Structure formats: C-alpha cells, structure tokens
Amino acid sequence: MSDEREARSHPSAPEHLVDLAGLDRAFVLELFAEADRLRAVRGTPKAPRPLAGKTAALVFHKPSLRTRVSFTVGMHELGGDAVDLGVVEVSETGRESVEDVAHVLSGMVDLVVVRTFSHRLVQRLAMSATIPVINALTDHSHPCQILADMYTLWRAGRDLDQITIAWVGDGNNVLHSWLEASTLFGFKLRVGLNRTPGCTSLPKHIRKPACGACAIRTRPCVAPTWCTRTRGPAWARSRRPSGGGSRSAATRWMSA
Numbered sequence: 001m002s003d004e005r006e007a008r009s010h011p012s013a014p015e016h017l018v019d020l021a022g023l024d025r026a027f028v029l030e031l032f033a034e035a036d037r038l039r040a041v042r043g044t045p046k047a048p049r050p051l052a053g054k055t056a057a058l059v060f061h062k063p064s065l066r067t068r069v070s071f072t073v074g075m076h077e078l079g080g081d082a083v084d085l086g087v088v089e090v091s092e093t094g095r096e097s098v099e100d101v102a103h104v105l106s107g108m109v110d111l112v113v114v115r116t117f118s119h120r121l122v123q124r125l126a127m128s129a130t131i132p133v134i135n136a137l138t139d140h141s142h143p144c145q146i147l148a149d150m151y152t153l154w155r156a157g158r159d160l161d162q163i164t165i166a167w168v169g170d171g172n173n174v175l176h177s178w179l180e181a182s183t184l185f186g187f188k189l190r191v192g193l194n195r196t197p198g199c200t201s202l203p204k205h206i207r208k209p210a211c212g213a214c215a216i217r218t219r220p221c222v223a224p225t226w227c228t229r230t231r232g233p234a235w236a237r238s239r240r241p242s243g244g245g246s247r248s249a250a251t252r253w254m255s256a
Contacts, residue, residue: 016126016133020143020180028184032151042077049079054110056082059090060136061116067136067144071113083109090114092121102128114138139173146177150185161186168192 012024041047056075060068075082088094090101102125105112112133114122119140126133135143154160164187167175171193182189 016129017143018122018126018133018135019141020146020177021183023184025184028147028150029154031147032154035151036155038078047077051075051078051080051110054080055108056080056111056113057085057105057109058082059085059112059114059116061087061091062137064115064136067115071136080110090121090125092118092124098124099128101125102133106130137173141177141180142174143177143180145174146181150181164188164190166190166192170194 012027014023014027038048054075056071058068058071072082090098092098094101096104098121102112106129110131112125112129112131113136114125114133115136115138116122117139119135119138122133122135122138135141137145150160153163165178167178167189169175169192171191175191178189
C-alpha cells in the first residue's frame with residue numbers, strides 16, 4: 001500500500017482541514033507521531049517521498065513568509081510540487097465561481113492550501129472540491145498554527161491533558177483555534193482578553209461543556225511568565241503586568 005493510501009486509510013483522517021473542531025484526537029496524535037518520524041530522517045537518503053507526482057495549489061491572498069515557505073518546501077521535500085495562485089485566479093468575486101474553481105483544481109492538482117481573509121471562501125472550496133483543502137489562515141481561524149504549537153509542546157514531553165495554556169491579548173483567529181483545540185485535549189485554557197467589542201465570549205461554534213476547561217477574562221491582568229505556555233501578541237509575551245495583579249493572584253486564576 002502506498003504512503004498516500006496508508007494516510008487516507010486512517011479511519012479518523014479528515015477529508016479537509018478547515019478548522020480543528022470535529023477533528024479526532026487519535027488522528028492528531030498520530031499526525032504528531034508521523035511528523036516526528038519524518039523529522040528524524042529529514043535530509044537523509046532514508047527520507048520518504050510520499051507526495052511524488054503530486055501538486056499543491058497554494059492560494060495566498062495575505063502576505064506570508066513562514067506559511068508559504070513551509071508549505072512549498074514541505075511539498076518539495078516530500079517529493080511533490082507547488083503552484084502559486086492569487087486573488088485573480090481564486091476569489092468569491094472572481095471571473096469564475098468558487099464552485100467552478102474547486103472543480104477545476106480538483107481535476108488538475110492534488111491539494112489546495114488557502115490563506116485568505118474570508119473563512120467562507122475556504123468552506124465553499126472544501127464543500128465543492130474532491131481533493132483536500134487546508135486552511136492556512138483566515139480571519140476566523142488558524143488551525144495549522146495551533147497544530148504546530150501543540151506538536152511543539154507534545155515533542156517537548158508536555159502532557160496536553162494536564163498543562164495550562166494562557167492567552168493574553170485580542171480575541172482573534174488564533175484564539176478561536178486554541179478554543180477549538182481545547183475540545184480535543186484536556187489542557188486548561190486561561191484567556192485574558194483586551195476589552196475589544198465582540199471578543200468577550202466564545203465563538204458560536206464552541207459550546208460548553210466541550211470547552212469547560214476555558215476561563216475567560218476581559219482584561220489581561222495576569223503575568224504570562226507564570227503559565228505553562230503563553231500565546232498572544234508579541235507585546236503581551238514580552239511584558240510583565242504593571243500593577244495589575246500579584247503572582248499569587250495569577251496563580252489562583254491559572255489553577256481555578
């Protein structure tokens with residue numbers, strides 16, 4: 001059986017990666033294990049090329065450095081190729097409908113990676129395509145980033161069911177994906193939100209008790225230094241709070 005068929009034969013493998021909600025926990029853990037196996041032989045004669053003869057369409061509407069390079073290099077190192085597309089070729093207001101674009105790409109490439117503004121565009125492509133569609137960032141979510149973050153923690157030996165993760169900053173797309181990830185693993189998610197309108201509640205598609213380990217605050221009043229893992233804007237990760245609370249207060253909040 002080919003490597004591709006082995007991957008697709010995994011009973012819990014998703015057809016697309018649009019969001020983390022609904023992913024199977026066992027699949028995510030196997031994904032981490034496979035990443036470790038590939039990492040161990042990267043750059044050696046033993047490195048596999050499971051994507052030989054395969055092509056990914058990279059649709060980028062937003063500026064990108066790491067995401068574009070990582071997907072391009074990843075395709076090449078695994079034996080495949082990549083073609084770059086933009087807003088002229090793929091958009092909700094383009095020359096061709098999203099459904100027609102999905103149909104054409106399904107017949108010409110083997111994978112679509114989309115980094116764009118509209119989450120609806122990715123959803124529509126996934127609904128109409130017969131090949132995998134990967135969300136590489138939308139204004140709603142950033143599942144690949146959180147999978148990479150969780151893999152880093154997993155690889156460092158951290159227990160994703162026991163650690164505490166803190167988010168300090170805005171209620172943005174990355175936070176939405178962290179909230180979805182908290183329904184897959186048992187880690188505690190502590191969120192200190194800026195007072196931004198519309199950012200003080202969970203997204204509509206996240207419901208308790210699935211996200212029962214989440215604690216939401218509307219002001220970033222605790223020091224991220226005292227958390228197992230901190231995510232958020234760069235300014236929040238580099239600063240300690242100024243008079244907003246003590247270490248004991250932060251500890252009580254993190255352990256609540």
